[in-house]
Amino acid sequence: MQATEVSAQATEVSAISLRRPNGIWRNVRQPHLRLASGLAFRYIVLVCIAALYLFPFAVVLTTSLKPTSEIFSLPPRLGSDHWTLDNYRAALEAMPFWRYLLNTAFISTVTVIGQLFSSSIVAYSLAKIRWRGRDALLILIVATMMLPPQVTMIPVYIGWNKIGLTGSYVPLLVPQFFGNAFFIFMLRQFFRGIPEELIDAARLDGATELRIYRSIVLPLARPALVALSIFAFMWAWTDFLLPLIYINDPQQYTLSIGLYSFFSEHGVAWGALMAAATLMSMPLVAVFLFGQRQFLRGIALTGIK
Amino acid sequence: MAHRSVSRGLLFASPWIIGFLVFQLVPILASAYYSLTNFNLFQDPQFVGLHNYQRMASDELFWKSLFNTVYLTVVGVPISLAAALVAALALNMRVPGQWFFRTIVFLPTVVPVVAATYIWRWLLNAQYGYVNEALGTFHLGQPLWLDDAIWTKPALILMSLWVTGSAMIVFLAALKDVPEVYYEAATVDGAGAWSKFRHVTLPLISPVILFETIIAGIFTLQYFTQAYLLSQTRFNGASGGPDNSLLVYGLYLFQQAFVNLNMGYASAMAWVLLFVALIGTLVLLRLSRDRVFYAGD
Structure with missing residues (x-):
């Protein structure tokens, strides 16, 4: 003190x-x-x-990086006399890691693309088009963030089940093209900082809203769009509940589900499990270190007001 | 002109509006209906009135799961937010190379939750885990953590302390918004570090603390993945842990819906959760009314 x-x-x-x-x-x-x-x-x-x-x-x-005999040593110690890559080999042999990686990368990429387009255009309407009712819509959007997903999860599952699309990626991907309340709010906060005069001048020159959105607002909002991309990518990459509900075919497993089923089958193979956890986390750690600035700024932007 | 801009505004907002109708509003109404039925996906829903809600009252596991989740929310959220605030205060100190420490504190937050949970299962291993090893070094008790019903939830809270990065960043941004002149004035008045924190920092960031508490509370009420994976047994999905001490509300709801296919009962549970979240938020807002300080804009 x-x-x-x-x-x-x-x-x-x-x-x-x-x-x-x-x-x-x-x-x-x-x-x-x-x-x-x-x-x-x-x-x-x-x-x-x-x-x-x-x-x-x-x-x-x-x-x-340790052989099994040393992993179960008492007392536990960080060092090792026999560093080895065997656990990584075992993990890669026990599960089709690259397949899972590809599946996860696919889902994450489509999620980012869908959210980039849909969330940004909705945020444009809320931040830069003056229309009656937009404040009410903003309140509604923010209010939906409070709704526990459990309420909608079951009927939505029943709906996808009715049209026979459970067991595919469709239920994971289609909703990403309709915007996300959190992203819309984040982009709206950012768009509001873009000077109104710039947009009014373009309107006077006869530019359409779509053109203003595309050629003025989006290029100026790059930091926010990068933040959105990182968020969306990370959420899709780590999501567990939705793939658990919708994906049954091991060929379609994501990394989350793959790691989960690896644990189910191999239980206490801690060395291989930690190797797999490391492999799964590395891409995200890389994305974070790469886009740190925008990412942290994005959190601060939505966290306050 | 005004009329045209309304239709334009709606047109640009239409992706969210359509998504809201299809993935939220209609499902909410459907969920309210299903909660009044018995429905197992294969037969048509059977209307049973309020039976599901009555059944909950006498369902021991329902109460157990509600208790577990309320425990995590009431005990866990303040602890993890306090940790985030302490970290933010430390990371707000002016030293060269501060970005490096911020990166490290945030890093665990980007580890996929499945990987993070297994990492903690290993760290908390009663026999070979490093947490107990560390406790032993300081001659402290070594609980069985995930094998002892009393310690499973503290284990979950301990794990959540590792991933407080988002709250930490929000607090950090709030701390940076506190005008320097206030501290200078406090210094002139002879205030020490603690009294500056207590009388300058805390009131000025109290709206952000309230906001984060509500957000963290709502997220914790929905807790699922970590409890599922910490109580996962080989070949058998989630067990709920010793004495169902890890059977959190979201986990029990999931089991009712997707393991037992009691879609009606699970829908009723979802509505109860919604009300618990609403009441919790209102209570929090009420309690905080005299404690949160809003500076005029």
Whole structure:
């Protein structure tokens, strides 16, 4: 506690020292010592937090690279005397991993395309076309986010079942072309920041709404569209419930369902399971590291107001 | 002109409106109807009035699953949001290379939930797991976690602490919005770090905390995947864990609908969930009325 106060004061002092007399006074005494100890304290806190969050990753990676005999050693330890890729080989042999990867990539890509078009055009209507009733529609869209999916899940399943489309990707993909409340809201927030004068000028020049949407709003909204793409891709990639309900044919399994059935069949083969979990997570970790900025900005954009 | 823009607005919004009608409004009405029937997918629904709702009252597993979910919501949500806020405060400190730490704290949130859950099954393994190893190092108790009915839900909450990234980012954005001058003024008044947090930071970000609490509460009421996979047994789907301690509401509803094919009963359960979520949200808004501070725009 003591240290926090010191470090907090250190910044405050350095920030305001030019403006406030007491700041200058304090600053004169031991500025460097205070700043340095504050900084060291901050790094210690941050390194401890980071270690907690990283530890499970270290466990997964090392477990996946150890022979079974060492995985079940007491006490457990992270190191190994016999690093090996056997678990990865076992995981790839036990399940058609590449098939699952392809299926998952297909579903995720179609989801991104569907949401990019549908959510953005609805968001355009809510942000840039002035019409009576659009505020009511916005409230309705936000309200649907509160609805537990369990309420609609059963009748929707019964509906797909009636027209014989359960057991295919259709129930997973078709809804993606009708927009998603969360994405619409996120894009609407972003579109509102695009200057109205730009759009009115285009309207005066006789541009149609479709043209304004396509050639002005979409190009300017690229960061938000990237954020949407990453979100949609990740959600589709990790979804468990819907593929569990709709997919029966092992040839159509996604990675989530594939990993789930791998556990069903092989249970405590922890080495191979951790290898498979690593393989499944890597594409998403890569997507995240690649598009971090937009992604985090997207969360902040929808999280507030 | 006004008339034309209404039709234009509707036209551009039509994808969502059509989707809403087909995938939400009609299903909601259908669900209300199914909840009053016995329906197993193969025969036509049989109207039974309020029977499904009456049956719930005497269904022990229903109450158990409701208890489990309410436990996770009431105990788990505050804990995981507090963790997210602490992480956000730490990640809001000004140090060179801060982005690196933010990336690390967010990283677990992008791990697919199926992979993350199996990772935690391994970490929480009573005998070979690292969590108990760590507890043992500090001479603390080593619960059986997933094999002990009392510890399964704390295990689930512990797991949720690892994936607080989204809430953390939202809190971080809120913290950045707090004007620097307020802190400067507090410093002049001689406020320490804790009193600055308590009297400046907390009131100013309270609307965001309320928002995140509602969102996290609604998501937790729908909890399914993690409980399903933590109680998954070989060849047999989800067992609900020892003494059904992991049979959360979403899991029991799923079993009724897609394992037992009691579509009517499951629909009635979905409506009860909707009401629980609504009442919970209203209670939360009411409780927070005097505690949330809204700065004028």
